[in-house]
Amino acid sequence: MENQTDKTKTGPRTLLYVDLWAGAAGDMLLAALLDAFPERDLERGLAGTIAALGLPNVRVRAERGVEKGFACTRLTVEDGGGQPRRGPREVSALVRAAALPEQVRQRSLKALDRLARVEADLHGVPVNEVHFHELGAVDTMVDVVGFFSLLHELGIERVAVGPVPLGQGRLRTEHGDVGIPAPATLALLEGVPVTAGPESCEVTTPTGALLLTEAADFWGGLPPMTVQAVGYGAGHRVLEHGPNLLRAVVGKTAEIPGESGDDALAEAEPSCLVLEAAIDDATPEVLGFLQSRLFALGALDVYLVPVLMKKSRPGVQLTVIARPEDEDPLVDAIFAESTTFGLRRRLSGRHELERRTECVSVGDGEVSVKVGYWKGVEVTCSPEYEDCRRVAEQSGRSLKQVMHEAVAARRSAGPGNGT
Secondary structure, eight states: OOOOOOTTOOSOEEEEEEEOSSOBOHHHHHHHHHHHOGGGTHHHHHHHHHHHTTOTTOEEEEEEEEETTEEEEEEEEEOOSOOOOOOHHHHHHHHHHSOOOHHHHHHHHHHHHHHHHHHHHHHTSOGGGOOTTTTOHHHHHHHHHHHHHHHHHHTOOEEEEOOEEOOOSEEEETTEEEESSOHHHHHHTTTSOEEOOSOSSOOBOHHHHHHHHHHOSEESSOOSOEEEEEEEEEOSSOOSSSOOEEEEEEEEESOOTTSSSHHHHHHHSOEEEEEEEEESSOOHHHHHHHHHHHHHTTOSEEEEEEEEOGGGOEEEEEEEEEOGGGHHHHHHHHHHHSOOSOOEEEEEEOOOOEEEEEEEEETTEEEEEEEEEETTEEEEEEEOHHHHHHHHHHHOOOHHHHHHHHHHHHHHHOTTOOO
């Protein structure tokens, strides 16, 4: 969810704040940006972007109107009918072939790939068997590519998003009635602040959730900024409790969260909790048991570092890295299982690679490989130790050889082509 922006830049930057009055859909995000800059004729550029995708008879129509007392813009995607069913491979091929700025192409491909993988996981099928028929392949492509194109055209360098209302009730799908939020929407919003809201219908769509999470640099209230433009994008559903609007606030900010202190960084990046204690009177057995217990309670990492404590006593520093929401059971376990009388805590910002797990064949076995992406580009891959150990024991080959073969198999398959 990291914008591809030069973080060494100094001076005011262009910030988009997405204010979710009623929820989010792809067409509402595009409409709000068009509405914010009527003098820029962004609709013409958007039409050119859609034409570059080579979708026959597809066009977008933006109309000014009023939604429950508020002037706004509503966007309609017209597909001309008769569009073929498209899966991830066909959709990606169209985006790769389109004449788009490279940043727009890469961000669009990354988002579409993530959507396909979420759908595949939910339905228990391989990625290449996913069809975007329920979400609408045409609408999805238009919304994703169009949104990143508008961010690029407007020079948006940071995106902040408020809490996401989802709606409540039941939703009719081709699989039958399901609860709101839709499963894909909820999966895409993992780790994001959400609320049900008052509406008894779906107000945030999977595509809306996808674009918000792919674009957002941080979540929360309106950040310090000098407002330059405000736009209102309307949805197509009539809501019971208020206008179906999304507000886009664009302006300049000199205070970029994540670049001016630890507190700001904790807001800007995925935050983690750090718990620390120095211990000089616990046995190795006790510390080993505590480490296992902390991992079982959800700690992301636990490590023990030798330290020299007061009165020249050798001891260890216990450091636990965890999600903030897991703090209470971890603290309880540390006090129950160790001899420490105190525990330091702090929230720390961190940069995280987007992770994906793929499976490769290594001789007569299968090995999972973790693949890491930074700004949409694959930067590392690492085979799972337990899988490699199993294959090594079964085949008689060395662990080092199996791990080398797994990495080589993943790289020869190419990005995104693991089984």
